[in-house]
Amino acid sequence: MSGSEPEPDSGSGHESESEAGATENAPTDEEDTTGEGPVFVVLDFLPQGRPDDRQHNAEKVPLAHAIGEENFRLVELTIAQDADVSFGDRLEADGAAIERSSEITYENLTSTAESELEYVLEEIADREERRFVDIYNDAQPITLRLHQLNLLPGIGKKLRNTILDERKRSPFESFADVEERVAGLHDPQQVLIDRVLEELREDDLKYRMFAREE
Incomplete structure (x- = not known):
């Protein structure tokens, strides 16, 4: 990371999202270079479809509620009748188990x-720690007064500046590295998960780092 990184204005510690001037979402997505298609992680499997579906049982189709592993979009999947699906399964979007998906x-x-969502996000963060840690390495200013780091719960001016100073010295390598080098930032993985949950629950956020609208 270059030492010439723009420094946010010191006049505001943790500016609210609704007060920021720009209207664009925070740019965070990296291009998928793995060559693999989207993957959904199952949050709940409904072998008889929705409980409120009044169709005859013979006409009901298996459904699953899931979250996109890359873009954190919540989806309802229509599951093939002969597919063996359970909670926590990772299903490829173009795989045989999925017949249709809708956001x-x-x-x-x-x-x-809903109750399993945070647990699944923790598993994704554990599995892709490098990707999540790089949020701390790569976050950029949104405006002159608001930085992407300030969108993270509990991170105000002091912690933001410490993170910026530390990553100039060397990139963070792990969550343990972040916690050791940034005094006052406890459980940096949970901070990111809390932000993902906030973006999924709230429709009127001005800036999004994870569950971005298209």
Whole structure:
């Protein structure tokens, strides 16, 4: 990271998102260079479809509520009748198990899916620690007064500046490295997960780092 990185204005510690001047979402997505298609992680499996579906049982189709591993979009998947699916499974979007997918909101999730969401996000963060740690390495200013780091829960001016100073010395290598080098930042993985959950639950956020609208 270059030492000439723009420094946010010191007049505001943690500016609210609704007060920031720019209207563009924070640029954070990296191009997928793995060659693999999208992957969904199952939050809840409904072998008999939705409980409120009044169709005859013979006409119901298996469904699953899931989250996109890369873009954190919540989806309802129509599952093939002969597919063996359970909670926590990683399903390829173009795989045989999925017949159709449609985007849903947090309010549409089943109570089971809602309760399992944070646990699944923790698993994704554990599995892709490098990707998540790089949020701390790569976050950039949004405006002259607001930095992407300030969108993260609990990170104000002091912690933001410490993170910026430390990553100039050397990039963070792990969550443990972040926590050791940034005094006052406890459980940096949970900070990111809390932000993902906030973006999934709130429709009116001006800036999004993870569950971005298209």
